[in-house]
Amino acid sequence: MQSRKLSSTPTVTGQCLCGAVQFAMEYPAFWAWHDHSRASRLAHGAVYATYVGTWRKRFRITAGESEINRFEEKETGAVRSFCRRCGTPLVYERTRSPHMINIPRALFQSRTGRQPIYHIAIDEMQDWAYAGEPLVPLKGYPGVFWKRSKKKSRMQEIRL
Ligand SMILES: [Zn+2]
Secondary structure (H helix, E strand, C coil): CHHHHHHHCCEEEEECCCCCCEEEEECCCCEEEEECCHHHHHHHCCCCEEEEEEEHHHEEEEECHHHEEEEECCCCCCEEEEECCCCCEEEEECCCCCCEEEEEHHHECCCCCCCCCEEECHHHCCCCCCCCCCCEECCCCCCCEECCCHHHHHHHHHHC
């Protein structure tokens, strides 16, 4: 009987890097957002984190529950869980919205039903974040692209 509800609801799945922890979320997500806060930057080791938010009751761990560790932020009370085998951030629970949970967008293997059009802590965005500037191949390094320095592009503008 338990599987009846699951099979009638479309779900999307995801996992951590090593695959020990797997999860499913009912589709679609509630929303998706980019988090530029310092805490998320450090927790992910990335310039910002992109999350998919959903109702807690619409999310479940399907494998590897015992591999999940939790870290509580003292200042905010927020809880971040991660795979203790590979370190992948899994769930971010914020105290301000106890019925919602947030899952890194990158862990889903398919669409989640929401585009990340929202930004949180945009004032903390780092000046080294890639913002979609035009890139060019780096000569002699296949697969490496770079943004020409401003100085050089200004010179090019002057030449034009
Ligand atoms: Zn893992």
